[in-house]
Amino acid sequence: MPKTIQDLIELAKNKPQKRLVVAVANDPYVLKAVEHARQVLNIKPILVGDEIAITHELQALHYDIKAYQIVDEPNGVLACKQAAYMIRQGEGDILMKGLIDTSILLKAVLDKEFGIRGPRRLxxxxxxxxxxxxxxxxxxxxxxxxxxxxxxxxxxxxxxxxxxxxxxxxxxxxxxxxxxxxxxxxxxxxxxxxxxxxxxxxxxxxxxxxxxxxxxxxxxxxxxxxxxxxxxxxxxxxxxxxxxxxxxxxxxxxxxSDAKSASVVCGATHPIVLTSRADSDETKFNSIALAALL
The missing domain is CATH 3.40.718.10 (Isopropylmalate Dehydrogenase)
Structure with missing residues (x-):
């Protein structure tokens, strides 16, 4: 039984590779957490959004662009739908919010045609x-x-x-x-x-x-x-x-209180990493680790 967030991370390290689909991924703070998860947690990142903007952010952070799959969709609303649909079609395991309003992402999640609505309320x-x-x-x-x-x-x-x-x-x-x-x-x-x-x-x-x-x-x-x-x-x-x-x-x-945390949205068919813009890179990374266990 895990007693600490680090225990969760260690458990996640031993899981099979998970595909993390990030909706509107041109957010440097999210990308820092995603890169950390790629290196530590055996996460395969799939970045959906404006390819030019995403590439610019990856270059600014000095990350290896070849390590990322990028799905080009400049429109934020459509990028959210695309990301949710990829999960629905079995092309991803975890959905993560990028540089987009929460309401837009959740609308895509709940879309009857494209989304990943589950049996319970989110x-x-x-x-x-x-x-x-x-x-x-x-x-x-x-x-x-x-x-x-x-x-x-x-x-x-x-x-x-x-x-x-x-x-x-x-x-x-x-x-x-x-x-x-x-x-x-x-x-x-x-x-x-x-x-x-x-x-x-x-x-x-x-x-x-x-x-x-x-x-x-x-x-x-x-x-x-x-x-x-x-x-x-x-x-x-x-x-x-x-x-x-x-x-x-x-x-x-x-x-x-200097707490450590990991947050996800539950109730969909797959876990959703939906952190606050004020959350640290560490909290975002922890949340990916938790999602990988679910």
Missing amino acids: SHITLLELKHYHKLLLLSDAAMNIAPDVELKKEIILNGVEVLHKIGIEKPNVGVIAAVEKVNPKMVATTDAQALIESHTDVSYQIGGPFGLDNAINKEAALHKGVNDPMAGEVDFLLMPAIEAGNILYKALMFL
Whole structure:
């Protein structure tokens, strides 16, 4: 079972070669991560977009252009469709966002003719390595689903649990996060937690809550507050109540706590690397490594 992001990278190194299709690939920050993945992770990069612009960026970075397959499509919208369609046709294994708005790429992903729509709703997950937590922690949803209801939260849980299973966590603990630990009819996050727990029948994971963040990840805090759930302090998966909570927590951990992370979008037929422009080259590389394991 991996305990660190480096453990994930080591696991990814031993996987068969994966073909990474980058949509609108003329982004130097993305290309730095892709080149790193090519050298370390046995990744075959396929760059879709304006060939002249992509070649210019590769030359500016002093990368070997011959190491890359370039698919020329200067129109960004069409490049996204082309990249998604290549995955759909079995010509690629992982889709990655380049220099294009997220909404445009996701529209291509969900296109019924060209896309890679899966059986569940798309959701964003982040695996975090934290200095003050004893194992990797999955956070969802920090980037896509704004105010998920109970049914959507069930799909977000299944997406995240699937990721945890694939990295070796057999029966993950899912903690439903709220501002308080008791069900309060005026706080939707707590009533959602109650509904999720009452309807839970899937033996592939355990679920508990509502948890405040402190008692989800800290056993001592849970004991002080009288939270007796055995999952307290041992959560593998933080199910956040809404996008604001997930996004703020993610950014606070990354920018104030020196966390390491890897993020993907789940729910499509293939993993999607969709990182923020503010994410470091290292985070983008880590995300490719995670996708290679999925």
